[in-house]
Amino acid sequence: MTQLTGSSSPNFKLLGLDHLRALAISFVFIYHYGGMFAHPQWIHTIGTFGWTGVDLFFVLSGYLISSQLFLKIAKGKAISFREFFLKRFFRIIPAYLVVVVLYFSFPFLREKEALAPLWKYLTFTQNLGLDARYMGTFSHAWSLCIEEQFYLFLPLTLILLANFKAIKKGYILLVLLFVAGFLARLYSWNALVSPFVNDDNFWAYWHKWIYYPTNCRLDGLLTGVSIAAIFQFKPQLKNTIIQYGNQLLGTGLLLLTGAYFLCINQSSFNASIFGFPLVSLGYGLLIVGAISPTSFLYKFDSRVTGTIASLSYALYLTHKIIIHVTQELVSKLNISKDSTLMFLICLATCLLGALLMNRLIEKPFLRLRDKVLSVTKSGRLEELSKSGMEEYKLN
Helix, strand or coil, X not given: CCECCCCCCCCCECHHHHHHHHHHHHHHHHHHHHHHCCCCHHHHHHCCCHHXXXXXXXXXXXXXXXXXHHHHHHCCCCCCHHHHHHHHHHHHHXXXXXXXXXXXXXXXXXXXXXXXXXXXXXXXXXXXXXCCCCCCXXXXXXXXXXXXXXXXXXXXXXXXXXXXXCHHHHHHHHHHXXXXXXXXXXXXXXXXXXXXXXXXXXXXXXXXXXXXXHHHCCHXXXXXXHHHHHHHHCHHHHHHHHHHHXXXXXXHHHHHHXXXXXXXXXXXXXXXXXXXXXXXXXXXXXXXHXXXXXXXXXXXXXXXXXXXXXXXXXXXXXXXXXXXHHHHHHHHHXXXXXXXXXXXXXXXXXXXXXXXXXXXXXXXXXXXXXXXXXXXXXXXXXXXXXXXXXXXXXX
């Protein structure tokens, strides 16, 4: 479950964010099931807006990661890039590498014909120049690439701002990056996408130049960072905002409804330029509502959504492999690939696969992470103790 960063109680959980994380992975799962695999018609009907699940993940990541870093800054502590990197490494890399190895070692697991080059997965640059016509297998790693790039540049940027005592001016950088996202999508649309609007492969050009590139998809992460900054550095504004938890949830849903109609044609000009920020703003309001003590999501405890949230990363990594293999094997039992029964079987196998990944890979490496960080902190305390003793001797 999602820990409340900086709460007075280490056992306190942000239940609302677990619900949203469960919603995000459910959206992604249904969208990919309906877009890449044989499916019953109702999956396509309810999953047309499922592509925004990844945007919800972006806003969540932006909020949670920057909250941790802003808390250190607010306490007057220096950001340790080493500690930050170790935390992210043990949380993300082991499970990710397992899936990369599976894809490259066992071709029958691949849901499409070809993979991007291995170096692109290892450097988290697979989303740059990604053409899904030729590199469609494990294509969903594009969003993880953007998050990893974000995890690299955010702490470095904050360290730089802190060194120049310009943290309070950071909002200027946020605004500039928001504007840059608009301009990047506008340029990409006019120069790289619209010339192919009547081409049969228009969808591939649109994804390659607008949907996948980092410079076009920063809206969600920046929205999350903005929320974290307001909550950490503007306490009076925060206290005013959180009084309206349910109203914020309702407003967020209204904005997402508007985004749904704006993005009915996902690759249209309006959807491409204005759709992403509108979706991010809508999900941002849902997150603010979910972490407001006055909202019903904040108080609602659900073992179902809590479990799905805890499995969301493993499920995200493995679901295409498992759906593909499940459909190929189960269809031999005369169960139609496009049946609801097949969907339920795939859902069960995906949850089981995610559970195994979580228990066998994620949790052991998280325990190892805690040991490594504990040793690192112990060593640092020992160094401080020794330096203190030397200072005592010199005096």
